[in-house]
Each structure stands twice: as C-alpha cells, then as structure tokens.
Amino acid sequence: MSRFASLEGRRIIVSGADSGIGLAFTQAAVEDGARVAALVREDSAALDGIVDPAYRFAADLADADETDRAIDAALARIAPSGEAPDALVVCAGVFVHKGALETGNADWQQVLSINLRGAFQMARQCARPMQAVGRGSIVLVSSQIGAVGHPRAAAYAASKAGINGLVKSMALELAPAGVRVNAVAPGPVVTPMTAEALADSERAGKLAAQIPLGRLGEPREIAAAIRFLVSDEASFVTGHVLTADGGVTAA
Numbered sequence: 001m002s003r004f005a006s007l008e009g010r011r012i013i014v015s016g017a018d019s020g021i022g023l024a025f026t027q028a029a030v031e032d033g034a035r036v037a038a039l040v041r042e043d044s045a046a047l048d049g050i051v052d053p054a055y056r057f058a059a060d061l062a063d064a065d066e067t068d069r070a071i072d073a074a075l076a077r078i079a080p081s082g083e084a085p086d087a088l089v090v091c092a093g094v095f096v097h098k099g100a101l102e103t104g105n106a107d108w109q110q111v112l113s114i115n116l117r118g119a120f121q122m123a124r125q126c127a128r129p130m131q132a133v134g135r136g137s138i139v140l141v142s143s144q145i146g147a148v149g150h151p152r153a154a155a156y157a158a159s160k161a162g163i164n165g166l167v168k169s170m171a172l173e174l175a176p177a178g179v180r181v182n183a184v185a186p187g188p189v190v191t192p193m194t195a196e197a198l199a200d201s202e203r204a205g206k207l208a209a210q211i212p213l214g215r216l217g218e219p220r221e222i223a224a225a226i227r228f229l230v231s232d233e234a235s236f237v238t239g240h241v242l243t244a245d246g247g248v249t250a251a
Contacts, residue, residue, distance in 0.1 A: 005231035008033030011078045011085045012230065013071070015039040015061070015122060016092030018046040020191030021141060024219035025089055025226050026050060032227075037074040037085075039092065039122075061092055061118035062110055071125045084129035087137045087230045090119045093159075095193050100154035108155045115159035120166060123181070127170065131177040139229045140167055141222075142185040144245040160185070164241050171239030180238040182229045187245025189217040212247030 007029050014029070016022035017038035023046055026036050030050055038051045042058050055077060059070030079085045094114045096107045119140050130136025145153055146160025163183055171181040188194060188207055194216070198204045208215055225244045228234050243249055 005228055005233040006032055007227065007231060010034040010087060010230070011037075012087040012089060013037045013039065013074050013078060013085050013122070013126060014089045014091060015118075016090070016141075017051065018044045020091070020193065021186065021189065021219045021222045021226070022089070022091030023047075024223035025091065028220070028223050028227055029230075035078060037078040039070055039074060041092070061114045064113070064117065064121065067118050067121045068125065071122050075125065075129065079129060082129070082132070084133040084136055085126055086135070087139065088122060088126040089226055089230065090122055090138075090140045092118065093141065093193070095153070095156050097152050098154065099152045102152075103154050111155035112159050112162075115156070116162040116166070119163060123166070123170060127174055127179060127181075130179045131174060134178045136179045137230050137234075138170070138179070138181045139226050140181075140183045141226070142167070142183040142241055144185050144187045144243060144249050146185060147241070147243070148249055167241060168239045175238055180229075180234070182234070182237060182239070183241045184222060184225045184229065185241050185243045185245065186217060186222045187211065187243075187248045189219060189222055191219060210248065211245070212250065215246065217244065217246060 012034050014026050014036055017026045018040045029036055036051055037055045039057050043056050057070045057074045059066040061067050096111050123138050140163050142163040143160040145157045146164050149157050167181050167183045225242050
C-alpha cells in the first residue's frame with residue numbers, strides 16, 4: 001500500500017477489525033505506526049501479532065448497552081485523561097439477503113441495530129472528545145447499495161442509506177470544531193460477506209460481469225480509500241461518501 005498518507009503515531013479505533021475490510025485497514029494502519037483499538041464481535045486469532053490483546057474489545061453491536069461499554073473502554077484505553085482518538089473507522093456490518101416482503105421484524109432490527117444504530121453510537125461517543133480537542137476524523141463504511149438499492153437487500157440498503165445521511169449531518173455539525181466525518185461506499189468486495197456468492201462459480205461470474213472493471217474489489221483497495229480519508233491528505237474533505245465500486249454506480 002502507498003506510503004503517501006502516513007498514519008504514524010495516530011490513535012485509531014476500528015470496529016469489525018478482525019475480518020474483511022476492517023482487518024485490511026487495521027493491518028495497514030499498524031504497519032504505518034498507528035496504535036489501534038479493535039472492536040470485534042468476539043476475540044479471534046485474526047488479530048494475533050497485529051493488535052495487542054489489551055487493545056481488543058468484544059461487543060455484540062446489536063446490543064446498545066454492550067456497544068456503549070465497548071466504545072467507552074476503547075476510548076479509555078487509547079485516549080485517556082480527557083484526550084481524544086485521532087480517528088474512528090466503523091467497518092462492522094451484517095447483511096441479510098432478503099427482499100422487503102420477506103424481511104421479518106427480527107431481521108430488520110438486527111441489520112439496522114448493527115449497521116446503523118451501532119455506527120451512530122460509536123460515532124457519537126468518539127465525536128464528543130474529538131469536538132472537545134478540536135480535531136479528529138470519523139469514517140463509516142457504507143455501500144453502493146445505500147445509493148442505488150439492490151433486490152433482496154431491503155434492510156441492508158436502508159441501513160447504508162442511513163449511514164450516508166448520518167455522515168452528512170454529523171459533518172455539518174462537527175465542522176466548526178475541526179472534526180471531519182466521511183464514508184466509504186464499497187461495491188462488491190472479496191470478504192466473508194460475499195463468500196457464499198463467490199463459492200458458486202456461475203453466480204461469481206455474473207457478479208463480476210456487472211462491474212465495469214470486470215472484477216470484485218479487494219479489501220486492501222477499500223482500506224486504501226479509508227486510509228486517505230483518515231489521513232491529513234483529506235484535510236479539506238468532510239461530508240463526503242467516497243464510492244469505490246469498480247464503476248457500478250457510474251452506469
């Protein structure tokens with residue numbers, strides 16, 4: 001990954017840090033010299049050798065109280081005594097492959113709780129100390145599906161569209177304090193979330209054929225976009241949803 005936007009010395013909280021895009025960004029940030037506090041569903045070996053166990057915090061983001069406790073613990077560890085993290089990156093998410101008429105209340109609640117409410121809670125908790133010190137960067141992972149919709153993804157599309165609106169509103173509120181808020185909206189990427197589709201060669205071929213660049217993205221490519229928004233290279237960028245989808249939404 002390019003070294004143009006160094007994160008050396010930055011204190012960063014990352015949710016969903018143990019897989020997919022979150023893991024790719026965490027690896028890149030640590031290699032760059034950043035200190036990362038990782039929020040995960042449950043502690044796993046994926047972070048061994050990358051994030052010290054003392055900087056890992058387990059939480060079920062579907063549970064609002066657990067989410068608050070985990071982010072407070074991460075803040076206390078990485079930015080104690082009235083300090084603030086330099087950045088928050090929210091990658092954790094869940095996908096339920098069901099259309100609107102198939103989506104039950106429990107499905108809806110699960111997806112919106114994790115993808116939208118959880119992201120809001122983490123952003124709100126980190127924004128407070130950032131606002132107090134007058135700096136910081138928040139990046140939430142959205143999706144191209146939040147912009148254009150997708151069949152059999154009603155709850156997911158709603159949650160990611162909500163992320164886009166949240167980012168713009170928080171960016172306006174926090175700009176006077178020098179805190180930037182942005183999102184990255186990936187298209188289809190090779191992650192555990194797409195593993196089922198990619199396991200079927202026919203489905204995988206059809207999916208790739210829908211992408212103008214002719215292939216799925218790699219987690220490291222989305223991590224690079226996040227890294228840009230977190231870094232000082234994006235010091236004049238806020239309220240933006242950076243789409244990285246291989247050209248899908250350009251059609």
